Amino acid sequence: MWGGRFAEGPSAIMREINASIPFDKALWRQDIAASKAHVAMLGAQGIVSAGDARAISEGLDRVAAEYEADGVPEDWDLEDIHMVTESRLAELIGAAAGRLHTARSRNDQVATDFRLWVRDACHQVDTGLAGLQRAIVTRAGEHADSIMPGFTHLQTAQPVTLGHHLMAYYEMLRRDRSRFADARARLNESPLGSAALAGTGFPIDRDATARALGFDRPTANSLDAVSDRDFALDYLQAAAQCALHLSRLAEELILWASQPFGFVRLPDALSTGSSIMPQKKNPDAAELVRGHAGRIVGCLTALTVTMKGLPLAYSKDMQDDKPPVFEAHGLLALSIAAMTGMIADSTFRTERMRQAAELGYATATDLADWLVREADVPFREAHHITGAAVRLAESRGCALDALSLDDFKQIDSRIDERVFAALSVDASVAARASYGGTAPVRVREQVAAARTALGMEP
Ligand code: ARG
Numbered sequence: 540m541w542g543g544r545f546a547e548g549p550s551a552i553m554r555e556i557n558a559s560i561p562f563d564k565a566l567w568r569q570d571i572a573a574s575k576a577h578v579a580m581l582g583a584q585g586i587v588s589a590g591d592a593r594a595i596s597e598g599l600d601r602v603a604a605e606y607e608a609d610g611v612p613e614d615w616d617l618e619d620i621h622m623v624t625e626s627r628l629a630e631l632i633g634a635a636a637g638r639l640h641t642a643r644s645r646n647d648q649v650a651t652d653f654r655l656w657v658r659d660a661c662h663q664v665d666t667g668l669a670g671l672q673r674a675i676v677t678r679a680g681e682h683a684d685s686i687m688p689g690f691t692h693l694q695t696a697q698p699v700t701l702g703h704h705l706m707a708y709y710e711m712l713r714r715d716r717s718r719f720a721d722a723r724a725r726l727n728e729s730p731l732g733s734a735a736l737a738g739t740g741f742p743i744d745r746d747a748t749a750r751a752l753g754f755d756r757p758t759a760n761s762l763d764a765v766s767d768r769d770f771a772l773d774y775l776q777a778a779a780q781c782a783l784h785l786s787r788l789a790e791e792l793i794l795w796a797s798q799p800f801g802f803v804r805l806p807d808a809l810s811t812g813s814s815i816m817p818q819k820k821n822p823d824a825a826e827l828v829r830g831h832a833g834r835i836v837g838c839l840t841a842l843t844v845t846m847k848g849l850p851l852a853y854s855k856d857m858q859d860d861k862p863p864v865f866e867a868h869g870l871l872a873l874s875i876a877a878m879t880g881m882i883a884d885s886t887f888r889t890e891r892m893r894q895a896a897e898l899g900y901a902t903a904t905d906l907a908d909w910l911v912r913e914a915d916v917p918f919r920e921a922h923h924i925t926g927a928a929v930r931l932a933e934s935r936g937c938a939l940d941a942l943s944l945d946d947f948k949q950i951d952s953r954i955d956e957r958v959f960a961a962l963s964v965d966a967s968v969a970a971r972a973s974y975g976g977t978a979p980v981r982v983r984e985q986v987a988a989a990r991t992a993l994g995m996e997p
Pocket of ligand 1 (some may be wrong): 645649853859
């Protein structure tokens with residue numbers, strides 16, 4: 540395709556290091572679509588004859604049908620998807636194929652194809668995340684009243700509701716979806732027609748090709764258009780942050796599924812057994828979601844470092860842009876699917892959760908708050924008094940509300956029998972009814988709003 544100025548062909552090593560077809564064949568649909576938009580425009584502008592334009596367009600459809608049926612042939616001599624497709628087109632329709640590359644370069648071609656691919660990827664991730672959010676919201680609604688310990692420093696802090704805990708992930712995923720939506724909106728400009736780097740002398744119509752490919756407009760600077768990979772980095776940044784959220788959720792499920800916690804039974808279908816210990820049920824899917832987050836962050840790092848310090852416009856380093864994006868997308872899509880299954884089909888052991896909340900002095904803050912509210916004790920002093928009560932209960936190995944009124948009176952005479960109503964975990968969560976708080980009434984509101992936002996039945 541470019542041999543004219545060369546006396547010798549490339550060495551085997553050059554062929555191998557140069558070939559991107561093993562991975563960029565994933566762009567074949569986008570490549571065909573962009574070529575069809577380009578040649579239709581060339582025909583409409585009279586840059587190629589109507590007959591040639593039609594022959595090329597029909598030929599591209601035949602190539603696409605072959606790829607669909609048999610896959611893309613991996614010919615290293617032809618380097619990449621653009622040349623493999625053009626060369627097959629030439630075999631099918633003859634000399635007219637040579638007119639397809641008029642007024643374009645592989646530089647604007649690959650930038651266009653890759654933007655189209657990332658646009659689809661954003662859409663797929665958004666669909667997946669909406670599904671995961673639906674699973675979360677459904678389970679949160681079922682567990683708006685289920686009580687569990689809330690943790691800080693992984694120490695029992697205050698009782699919360701499981702629904703509230705799950706809805707925290709709904710919020711993270713909501714922000715993730717907005718990041719992918721931003722990435723998608725920003726990438727939607729067409730590089731096609733920027734040619735190698737400087738634009739072209741042919742009377743092309745960039746608005747027409749942009750429109751045909753669903754872009755909002757053509758890119759405004761041809762140098763930027765062929766050298767920019769922000770859209771891929773935007774995708775990877777959103778993917779890394781999303782993967783990090785999934786990893787935190789995975790970690791919690793792993794912890795909760797452990798015997799000492801016993802808060803959850805993960806679905807058999809997403810767990811594995813041990814080849815030596817018959818009693819084991821391992822949370823492998825969750826562990827792999829946690830592990831994949833590391834690889835996805837690695838993909839972001841890889842492309843960030845590849846792009847750093849590249850001069851304008853195109854450099855071949857940029858051929859390495861695709862593997863990290865393809866890899867990250869595959870891992871993320873799988874992680875979302877696995878997490879959706881785990882949330883939808885896990886059994887939450889609400890009795891164990893409640894017990895853990897009751898045993899962990901989770902309502903100590905409620906005792907302090909009660910002293911402030913009912914006995915007008917300054918909070919710092921109330922904190923101190925409560926500490927003494929916890930110490931006493933701990934020394935007896937009992938819960939706070941198992942202390943007697945006399946015990947309490949001895950610690951501080953201002954405490955009376957009404958305190959017991961404040962010390963139950965149910966009273967504790969019901970009291971935290973501030974906006975965004977853990978009270979069942981607030982959780983039900985959050986769930987209802989989320990269901991509306993997701994287009995679910997009320
Ligand atoms: N396979 C190349 C890539 O993915 C296509 C662009 C080649 N451009 C060039 N000037 N050699 O980046």
